[in-house]
Amino acid sequence: MIYLDNNATTPCDPRVIEAMLPHFYEQPGNAASRNHALGWLAEQAVHSARQQVADLIGVAAKEVIFTSGATESDNLAIKGVLQQYRRKGNHIVTVKTEHKAVLDACAQAERLGAEVTYLEVDEHGLIDLGELEEAIRPDTILVSVMWGNNETGVLQPMQAIGGICEKHGTLLMSDATQVVGKIPCHPEEAGVHLMAFTAHKMYGPKGVGALYIRRRQPKVSLAAQLHGGGHEQGFRSGTLNVPGIVGFGEAAAIAKKEMQEEAGRLASLRDHLEEQLFQQVAGSRRNGHVEQRLPHVSNIAFQHVESERVMMAFGQKLALSSGSACTSASVEPSHVLTAMGLATAEAHSSLRFSLGRFTKREEVDEAIAIVREGVEQIRASSPVWEMHKAGEP
Numbered sequence: 371m372i373y374l375d376n377n378a379t380t381p382c383d384p385r386v387i388e389a390m391l392p393h394f395y396e397q398p399g400n401a402a403s404r405n406h407a408l409g410w411l412a413e414q415a416v417h418s419a420r421q422q423v424a425d426l427i428g429v430a431a432k433e434v435i436f437t438s439g440a441t442e443s444d445n446l447a448i449k450g451v452l453q454q455y456r457r458k459g460n461h462i463v464t465v466k467t468e469h470k471a472v473l474d475a476c477a478q479a480e481r482l483g484a485e486v487t488y489l490e491v492d493e494h495g496l497i498d499l500g501e502l503e504e505a506i507r508p509d510t511i512l513v514s515v516m517w518g519n520n521e522t523g524v525l526q527p528m529q530a531i532g533g534i535c536e537k538h539g540t541l542l543m544s545d546a547t548q549v550v551g552k553i554p555c556h557p558e559e560a561g562v563h564l565m566a567f568t569a570h571k572m573y574g575p576k577g578v579g580a581l582y583i584r585r586r587q588p589k590v591s592l593a594a595q596l597h598g599g600g601h602e603q604g605f606r607s608g609t610l611n612v613p614g615i616v617g618f619g620e621a622a623a624i625a626k627k628e629m630q631e632e633a634g635r636l637a638s639l640r641d642h643l644e645e646q647l648f649q650q651v652a653g654s655r656r657n658g659h660v661e662q663r664l665p666h667v668s669n670i671a672f673q674h675v676e677s678e679r680v681m682m683a684f685g686q687k688l689a690l691s692s693g694s695a696c697t698s699a700s701v702e703p704s705h706v707l708t709a710m711g712l713a714t715a716e717a718h719s720s721l722r723f724s725l726g727r728f729t730k731r732e733e734v735d736e737a738i739a740i741v742r743e744g745v746e747q748i749r750a751s752s753p754v755w756e757m758h759k760a761g762e763p
């Protein structure tokens with residue numbers, strides 16, 4: 371099986387698994403047990419992991435709060451800010467192409483009385499900075515813009531967005547789930563006050579994430595959403611997932627060391643993938659900005675082919691993701707691609723290729739051949755494609 375679905379989740383790096391193992395059995399302590407050596411060991415392990423994660427994003431360890439994943443971090447940031455800063459205002463600005471963890475948290479904020487402005491993106495997936503500035507009002511308490519898009523890899527200009535938020539005295543939150551550990555990502559430098567990310571997109575385990583909360587200039591605060599033992603400085607109660615956190619720390623340390631070289635390798639593999647697909651498959655084109663994007667993601671539309679059908683054809687051999695999302699009732703076109711102006715049919719004809727640390731060039735070559743064959747097979751039985759070739763509209 372060729373795995374090109376690394377934006378859905380990455381395999382856990384064997385070095386990460388090795389670091390986690392002692393914390394399942396030999397060192398079972400609860401990091402909050404202050405009365406015995408096993409508790410101290412667990413506390414020390416969490417302390418080191420927090421430092422490793424903080425080092426990766428260039429912040430102080432006390433500004434990193436561990437959660438169960440990016441979904442929880444997004445929810446904590448949005449609902450926590452709304453509750454904490456309600457007296458200042460109740461307006462939030464976000465973007466139509468955000469992940470559902472942000473969009474659904476914003477929808478819940480609306481149900482709680484907030485007003486949310488959803489910014490449009492252009493055909494490349496980028497927001498307009500002028501529109502952002504116009505959308506910010508005196509009662510805006512939060513701007514939430516994702517750093518890199520999970521479907522297209524498109525990177526928003528966070529530095530410029532940070533500058534605008536600073537000028538208007540608004541908090542800026544960013545979902546950087548797909549960016550952390552892949553390319554340098556420094557919230558403080560970009561003027562980001564809150565940043566959500568997760569271990570399982572950077573070769574760590576599933577079920578552990580983090581929220582960066584700026585603690586100086588300005589000192590950001592949040593209303594907790596989980597109440598209990600007052601863990602994580604009171605921001606997030608609940609017994610810490612020590613093995614998961616240790617794995618997250620190790621994954622962060624590995625990424626810090628290897629990320630730069632790895633990003634270069636992945637960008638050249640991705641460019642090879644695109645070049646070959648565009649050359650070998652007629653009617654294929656890229657979705658998203660060609661330069662402002664992550665090195666390992668490529669989203670490609672194959673004209674007059676339903677991507678769901680291609681995936682069904684080779685799902686046993688190749689793991690990819692389509693430009694559609696299955697909801698309980700139906701298959702919906704991707705909200706990201708439609709926000710970029712793609713018609714429903716075009717969104718349904720798109721495939722996301724997300725490469726990773728363990729992707730080899732031979733696998734990319736094999737994937738190109740599989741996709742080409744799949745597309746050709748489907749088109750061979752498609753009257754629409756025949757009409758298109760014959761120049762009919």
Ligand SMILES: Cc1ncc(COP(=O)(O)O)c(C=O)c1O
Nearest residue numbers: 439440441469471520545547568
């Ligand atoms: C951009 C983005 N945000 C949030 C999430 C959710 O992360 P988690 O699975 O850790 O809750 C994902 C993962 O699908 C993502 O890609």
